Amino acid sequence: MPLKENRLYPFAVLAVVTGYAWVIINLTINKNSDLSAPGLCLFKTVTGIPCPSCGSTRSVLSIVDGDFGQALIHNPIGFILALMLVILPPWLIFDLITGKRSMHNFYNRAEFYLKKKAIIVPLIMIILIIWIRNILISI
Amino acid sequence: MDSQKVDMFILTNGRFFESYHLGQIRDRLLSMDDSKWFILQTVQFKDPTISLIVSLVGGTFGIDRFLIGDTGLGIGKLLTCGGLGIWTFIDWFLIMRATREKNMITLQQLLY
Numbered sequence: 001m002p003l004k005e006n007r008l009y010p011f012a013v014l015a016v017v018t019g020y021a022w023v024i025i026n027l028t029i030n031k032n033s034d035l036s037a038p039g040l041c042l043f044k045t046v047t048g049i050p051c052p053s054c055g056s057t058r059s060v061l062s063i064v065d066g067d068f069g070q071a072l073i074h075n076p077i078g079f080i081l082a083l084m085l086v087i088l089p090p091w092l093i094f095d096l097i098t099g100k101r102s103m104h105n106f107y108n109r110a111e112f113y114l115k116k117k118a119i120i121v122p123l124i125m126i127i128l129i130i131w132i133r134n135i136l137i138s139i
Numbered sequence: 140m141d142s143q144k145v146d147m148f149i150l151t152n153g154r155f156f157e158s159y160h161l162g163q164i165r166d167r168l169l170s171m172d173d174s175k176w177f178i179l180q181t182v183q184f185k186d187p188t189i190s191l192i193v194s195l196v197g198g199t200f201g202i203d204r205f206l207i208g209d210t211g212l213g214i215g216k217l218l219t220c221g222g223l224g225i226w227t228f229i230d231w232f233l234i235m236r237a238t239r240e241k242n243m244i245t246l247q248q249l250l251y
Contacts, residue, residue, distance in 0.1 A: 015215070015222075022223060040224045043199040051199055053220040077218050111211040120210070127217065 008104050009092070016088045019081070026057055027064065050138065052131040053077050060085075076130060140171050148179065155184040155242045167250050175249070182249060184242045187235040194234040198227040203234050207241045 043051040059078020062071035071078050095103050113119055145168040153161060168179075185207055194203035201216030221227035230237075 018223065018225075041199070041220050042224045042227055043220075051220055053218055056218070056220070080218060107211055114210040114214065123214075 008107055009095070012088060012092060012103065016085065016092070019085050022057065023060055023064065023085070026061055050131075050134040052127050052134065054134055056081055075134070140168050140173055140176060142169060144176060145169055152184060155187070155239060156246075157236070157239045157243065160239075160243050164246065164250075171250065178249065182245065184245065185238050187238040190234050190238040191231070194227075194230055198230055198234075199224070203230060207234070207238050209237075209241075 041051055041054055043049070044054055053075065055075035056078040059071040059074035059076070060082050062068070062074055063078060063082045091103055095101065114123075145165055148168060149161060149165060156164065190203055190206055193206050197203065198216075199221035201213040201221065204210075204213035204216055216222055216226055216230075219226070222229075
């Protein structure tokens with residue numbers, strides 16, 4: 001179901017700001033902290049098993065350092081998140097200046113395609129593979 | 140539509156909607172044609188309590204958002220580990236209302 005226009009934009013701004021703040025916070029503190037220490041992930045804290053996106057912060061930090069191989073080892077999802085962090089701010093500014101609703105239209109179209117079985121099933125498979133890999137190497 | 144039927148609908152399905160929507164739904168149903176009654180009975184609404192349980196259990200993976208049809212937000216929640224845990228927490232409080240809003244949208248597609 002389409003997200004309302006007046007909710008998508010504040011939400012996107014909030015997501016981008018939080019994302020950048022999180023990256024900057026992690027850049028300033030010790031990067032090589034203990035992996036088994038309870039982090040922000042609720043699932044990992046409760047069960048001790050990593051979730052599909054555990055390691056994506058480290059992955060993004062590796063991308064910032066330019067170490068793409070290490071980023072892939074940490075978590076491939078980091079690439080998607082890093083891409084989002086790069087694309088979204090200019091896109092938001094573009095929509096703000098021109099008054100177009102291109103991001104909103106894109107979101108609705110993406111959601112429409114995501115509801116198709118042919119797309120969502122492989123996507124979930126990929127996430128599951130990443131998750132199993134995360135558990136196996138206990139990231 | 141018969142006011143008895145409308146009241147029956149409100150009684151059985153009232154918990155799926157926000158209370159301030161009920162008056163509007165009732166007015167609309169009363170002015171509607173009787174032929175829609177059968178279709179109205181077959182519409183499936185999402186239970187807010189179920190989505191709260193799902194949110195408590197699988198909120199980190201965004202399953203609650205997938206459940207109520209917010210696929211885009213669900214993907215966003217899944218990829219960011221439940222929005223760094225913060226979004227998961229906030230959604231425990233928002234998801235019931237969000238479910239009721241979605242039900243209202245579903246019903247509106249039928250009513251208008």
